[in-house]
Amino acid sequence: MSIDPKTYTPPDGLLAGRVILITGANDGIGRALALAAARLGGQVVLHGRNTAGLEKVYDEIEAIDGAPRPSIAVLDLANANAEAYQSLAASLDDEFGRLDGLVVNAAILGERFAIEQYDAVLWQRVMHVNLTTAFALTQICLPLLRRADDPSVVYTTSSVGRRGKAFWGAYAVSKFGIEGLSQVLADEHRHSALRSNCVNPGATRTKMRLAAYPAEDRSVLKGPDEVLAPYLYLLGPDSRGVTGQSVDAQ
Numbered sequence: 001m002s003i004d005p006k007t008y009t010p011p012d013g014l015l016a017g018r019v020i021l022i023t024g025a026n027d028g029i030g031r032a033l034a035l036a037a038a039r040l041g042g043q044v045v046l047h048g049r050n051t052a053g054l055e056k057v058y059d060e061i062e063a064i065d066g067a068p069r070p071s072i073a074v075l076d077l078a079n080a081n082a083e084a085y086q087s088l089a090a091s092l093d094d095e096f097g098r099l100d101g102l103v104v105n106a107a108i109l110g111e112r113f114a115i116e117q118y119d120a121v122l123w124q125r126v127m128h129v130n131l132t133t134a135f136a137l138t139q140i141c142l143p144l145l146r147r148a149d150d151p152s153v154v155y156t157t158s159s160v161g162r163r164g165k166a167f168w169g170a171y172a173v174s175k176f177g178i179e180g181l182s183q184v185l186a187d188e189h190r191h192s193a194l195r196s197n198c199v200n201p202g203a204t205r206t207k208m209r210l211a212a213y214p215a216e217d218r219s220v221l222k223g224p225d226e227v228l229a230p231y232l233y234l235l236g237p238d239s240r241g242v243t244g245q246s247v248d249a250q
């Protein structure tokens, strides 16, 4: 990788003509990425479970001069069934006929408990929302991604998904799974244009970080706008051929 994804400066129009689905786009890093991608000409599909939150981001994008009008895809990852995924793929197919980028960003923290105390039902919920739905979305989107000339899948990982840390429980284990999913997908597509990579945003001032570290000084944290360079790099043409990697934003 000759370009450093951390310090990448996206050129104007980087994502023009690209249809990009971003999960968890109503808030935090997903929202910031949706706005940045739209500013760079991307045709953004805003996914989330909270219609009002998504409509706010939709309005913010509509107010950006020259940005393509976004779309909204409402799907609660905690309880979406197979038909809901199929209907999402069918509407993407109807509207665009392909997908150039998929950013799997939505996730939940769960609770910070030792393994011995970790609630089994919560464990399943975190693994489901953070990992199983990433698989389901990837699977349903693959036929659409294959129709794009330069398709890119970007998963959101975490430092606790590379080196386990006490009390991070199912969240950490789900992120190890995300790293694995990305590597398996990358290897399966090593002879095609489709690339698959992970981004670790690092400590970022969002509601998830607040839940994990309620007492910390938030003024020293990077804002969601400040961790986007690797995502934009991986979504645009400058990262052609880069696959199976896991990169840091900080």
Ligand code: NAP
Pocket (backbone or CB within 6 Å): 023, 024, 025, 026, 027, 028, 029, 030, 048, 049, 050, 053, 075, 076, 077, 078, 079, 104, 105, 106, 107, 108, 129, 156, 157, 158, 159, 200, 201, 202, 203, 204, 205, 206, 207, 208, 209
């Ligand atoms: P966030 O503000 O809490 O955003 C999480 C997003 O996921 C929200 O849009 C949330 O929607 C969505 N989501 C959660 N459960 C969902 C469900 N059942 N169905 C649909 N959407 C759901 O947190 P963030 O910090 O931006 O997190 C973004 C990604 O970065 C996550 O993958 C996280 O693990 C990763 N990350 C964050 C940090 C950090 O320091 N912030 C560090 C490392 C990795 P609602 O608003 O409706 O809940």
